[in-house]
Amino acid sequence: MTWTPDVDPARTESRAHPLAAPSGPPRWLVAIDVGGSGSRLVATTVPSGARPDAAHPPVAPGDAPHRTELTGRSVAIGPDGSDVADVVRDLCASFVAATTGSHDAPPVVAAAAVGATGLATLVPDPATVHTALRTTLAADRTAVAADALTAHLGALGGRAGAVVAVGTGAIALGTDLRRVWRRTDGWGHLLGDLGSASWIGAHGLRAALAAHDGRATGGSRPLLAAAQARFGPVPTWPVQLYTRPDRAQVLGSFTPDVAAAAAAGDPASVQILTEAGRHLAETLAAALVPGLPPLAAATGGVLAAGPSLTGALARRFAALRPDAELVPSAGTPLDGALHLARLLTEGTATGGAAASTAPAAPLVAHAPWLSLGDEPPAPAPSTTTPITGDPT
Amino acid sequence: MTWTPDVDPARTESRAHPLAAPSGPPRWLVAIDVGGSGSRLVATTVPSGARPDAAHPPVAPGDAPHRTELTGRSVAIGPDGSDVADVVRDLCASFVAATTGSHDAPPVVAAAAVGATGLATLVPDPATVHTALRTTLAADRTAVAADALTAHLGALGGRAGAVVAVGTGAIALGTDLRRVWRRTDGWGHLLGDLGSASWIGAHGLRAALAAHDGRATGGSRPLLAAAQARFGPVPTWPVQLYTRPDRAQVLGSFTPDVAAAAAAGDPASVQILTEAGRHLAETLAAALVPGLPPLAAATGGVLAAGPSLTGALARRFAALRPDAELVPSAGTPLDGALHLARLLTEGTATGGAAASTAPAAPLVAHAPWLSLGDEPPAPAPSTTTPITGDPT
Incomplete structure (x- = not known):
């Protein structure tokens, strides 16, 4: 299906x-x-x-x-x-x-x-x-x-374990659907969603602007060209973005350009996707708390951004949790x-x-x-992992 | 005055x-x-x-x-x-x-x-x-x-040169008020403003959330405690932030906490301020284009965030432009x-x-x-450095 x-x-x-x-x-x-x-x-x-x-x-x-x-x-x-x-x-x-x-x-x-x-x-x-x-x-x-x-x-x-979902945002949940409920990231494009489409797109646009501004590091001329093709002249970008309610989606819309530039060998784009993969691995590993079987997966369309991302995700996750299995999403x-x-x-x-x-x-x-349905939303049982407290 | x-x-x-x-x-x-x-x-x-x-x-x-x-x-x-x-x-x-x-x-x-x-x-x-x-x-x-x-x-x-202004946002302008007008950054909190209060605050909150989530790297427990004191329980942060029109200011309001934590020795906060200073130096150096005397300054309240920021700014600027003088703001x-x-x-x-x-x-x-006043806004004379084109 x-x-x-x-x-x-x-x-x-x-x-x-x-x-x-x-x-x-x-x-x-x-x-x-x-x-x-x-x-x-x-x-x-x-x-x-x-x-x-x-x-x-x-x-x-x-x-x-x-x-x-x-x-x-x-x-x-x-x-x-x-x-x-x-x-x-x-x-x-x-x-x-x-x-x-x-x-x-x-x-x-x-x-x-x-x-x-x-x-x-x-x-x-x-x-x-x-x-x-x-x-x-x-x-x-x-x-x-x-x-x-x-x-x-x-x-x-339906199996217990941890899953990181990567779309416009990024959030991981480690759960057995019963006692353990551990969430990591999912904090939105300003506070987190590290490695998500909005994160990748924002970093791609920053690399484009670094090239435009002539900064000493971090610039990408391929991304500048791609962003100008997608959004028009650079001075119009802020007003296009900041006056819209769906800023995270606008940022995320640039992610396919970053993926394409990385596929063509642009070093800045490869670096962005690599860092995205590392972030996602850290988010996923942090959700795989004690009490869960060592089983994990990543899911979402952003994983199609390329092997720079998925390779970094797999390597970093293996380094953080060598005991755990990272399975393909079903x-x-x-x-x-x-x-x-x-x-x-x-x-x-x-x-x-x-x-x-x-x-x-x-x-x-x-x-x-x-x-x-048919009952008011239940408060979290006291025996489960609190989502608001500090991790131990 | x-x-x-x-x-x-x-x-x-x-x-x-x-x-x-x-x-x-x-x-x-x-x-x-x-x-x-x-x-x-x-x-x-x-x-x-x-x-x-x-x-x-x-x-x-x-x-x-x-x-x-x-x-x-x-x-x-x-x-x-x-x-x-x-x-x-x-x-x-x-x-x-x-x-x-x-x-x-x-x-x-x-x-x-x-x-x-x-x-x-x-x-x-x-x-x-x-x-x-x-x-x-x-x-x-x-x-x-x-x-x-x-x-x-x-x-x-009134002297010619380049100045980076660091407040909620960050923008640099290199100008002689006549022929040269070179702007760098100032792209807003989603696209740039690197090293500004909104940038520092956002990175501080990400470090707080990294500690909250139990991520392997980048977390700061002092910043988590400070952010909880300022914004309340972590799960309430997104709704506090994303429903407001003044998001950049809300992010920037956390910068004093990052400065305080850095002053107390928090490594993550020191690192954030150091990266902010480097970013500001790159923004400033990119605005000091040919045709301007090698004179530069940084101005704005964020420079009070501490020696981690100002020291990194001075060192990085000196490395990028050893010929230029970085003077105190008048x-x-x-x-x-x-x-x-x-x-x-x-x-x-x-x-x-x-x-x-x-x-x-x-x-x-x-x-x-x-x-x-008394005349329509003039178009940029063709002899000046274009602000919309690519730097050379």
């Missing part, structure tokens, strides 16, 4: 029978990933092999799953924090409209899960996102997670959100009809990483 | 006779410095020794100069750029109100000059600032300069703005009654650094 980034925003894809199953309407799992550079929804009907619960009998075994994918806008950060709930509401409404068109009745949603950027810091109350899911989808069960958690679930497929944050939605149907801690036969441990809410 | 930062916002200080001169009302020079952390106005009556012009006879020789100082708010950057003109209008109105109260008639302003932050990049049209000066002060002659120029005039007292940007106002009364290129006996060369407008 891979994400198709250039999917038609309203495409509904039916892999087998386009009609509803004879035994009743199909039941959907809905997963949403809300990021700094866009949002995505994927919905799939519950496959025959999924464990049903008492309230929702399985669809007929002969039915192949339907699958729907939609794209939406990115979040905006304003004086009240981010508008994740609005983005989720719009995507869900589009899903309902598209699916109702196919089936002549609103879709029946068994579970819906959202992974959202900035959730750990900039959304004061995940309840607004739960409300958006319930009012648009009438979902029985809902989960709202930080994108660091859905990235973790996607990359390690899937995307959107895959992780779908995994989370599936876990909701296998038994939760929300008092719903948990399947007694489910071998998986029930999901446990843990603020600010995971909140579950 | 030094700036007193904690002056009463409406204090009018009369150094000698509080009444108008018997030969007529006193004539004022008004100077304004608009910065990222506040704005200041100083006005002084034209001293007896100043060269008068035909339209404005000198005050009686026996009159000692009056002096008035006011403080105002800092600029805000919005979708339309900075609001320098509004800040200037408010300060001038306060000056007129205070001075009218003392003299029972509006002050007669011979010349007014403004140095403003971001003028080179974020104010599309300095004419709005000229209009603010004329409508509030009825000034005969006005000048609107980038703060880099007033810093230069203040630091070198005055502040506000002094430079007053110098500029005085130059306006000594003869300008605006078609006014220039004193034929003035030994000083007439002021020449040069966008975006200096624009003069």
Whole structure:
């Protein structure tokens, strides 16, 4: 299951029978990933092999799953924090409209899960996102997670360990989904996000300006040429950047140019990607705290910036944690959100009809990483690793 | 003449006779410095020794100069750029109100000059600032300069050379006020301003977060403690910072803590200040282009951050330009703005009654650094060093 980034925003894809199953309407799992550079929804009907619960009998075994994918806008950060709930509401409404068109009745949603950027810091109350899911989808069960958690679930497929997610920002989470929750970085483009697209782009633009200014060190003429091609004359750059609300995305938009210059051998660009990889390794290693198995992964589109970055990441991580295994990412944050939605149907801690036969441990809410519907966001249990205190 | 930062916002200080001169009302020079952390106005009556012009006879020789100082708010950057003109209008109105109260008639302003932050990049049209000066002060002659120029005039007292001004941001200008105009850095906290207060503060907060996250390198526990004392619990920092319009100032507000930690021996803080000094030296050296005498200075409150910064600046500059002299700054940007106002009364290129006996060369407008009233902002003469092209 891979994400198709250039999917038609309203495409509904039916892999087998386009009609509803004879035994009743199909039941959907809905997963949403809300990021700094866009949002995505994927919905799939519950496959025959999924464990049903008492309230929702399985669809007929002969039915192949339907699958729907939609794209939406990115979040905006304003004086009240981010508008994740609005983005989720719009995507869900589009899903309902598209699916109702196919089936002549609103879709029946068994579970819906959202992974959202900035959730750990900039959304004061995940309840607004739960409300958006319930009012648009009438979902029985809902989960709202930080994108660091859905990235973790996607990359390690539900296994315990540490995952660094590298997009416009960069954040790592070390967790077993139960007792250990250790976050590192994810502090945004001014305070951290070291090695992320915004970090790489900002350093690339600084190298371009160093060449423009004629500084003694750090300049890159290839990056200056690339930045002028992308942003126009140098004196216009500040007003283009500082008057926009999405500065981190603007900075990150230069990262492909840094990757291209590095691929062409520009020393300054290679150096920037190498430092980015080292930063990401330190972020990842710091999240792999005692109590977790020595398992780690990195995920995110920025890893495609080239071997300068990924090589430095692997070397530095091996130096910091020679005992640990750095495995390839098994899937995307959107895959992780779908995994989370599936876990909701296998038994939760929300008092719903948990399947007694489910071998998986029930999901446990843990603020600010995971909140579950039908209950207020739970405070962090006292036995878990505090995220606000100092590391030991 | 030094700036007193904690002056009463409406204090009018009369150094000698509080009444108008018997030969007529006193004539004022008004100077304004608009910065990222506040704005200041100083006005002084034209001293007896100043060269008068035909339209404005000198005050009686026996009159000692009056002096008035006011403080105002800092600029805000919005979708339309900075609001320098509004800040200037408010300060001038306060000056007129205070001075009218003392003299029972509006002050007669011979010349007014403004140095403003971001003028080179974020104010599309300095004419709005000229209009603010004329409508509030009825000034005969006005000048609107980038703060880099007033810093230069203040630091070198009108001599040719290069000056780096270090406040919330950092910018250097190499100029002889006639043919050579070379700017380096000043690109704002996301693209540059290397070594400035916002740069130091951001790096200090990153060191604090590195300690908080338990990263392998770069952490500082003293800075973590200082940042928690200043900003509260770590998880609240992003929402405090990213929802504010004055992010650079918030970052810069941590610089005194970095300076204090460095003074107490914190290695990470010493390293940050040392790198800041090196960056400033490279910015300054890059502005000292051929055609200028080998004379340079650094100015701004951030230089008080300690010997780690100033020592690194001096050493790195000496290594880059062993032929050049790095002199102590002779005055502040506000002094430079007053110098500029005085130059306006000594003869300008605006078609006014220039004193034929003035030994000083007439002021020449040069966008975006200096624009003069009574004429549209002049395009850069083709014989000067372009600021938008590549350095050679």
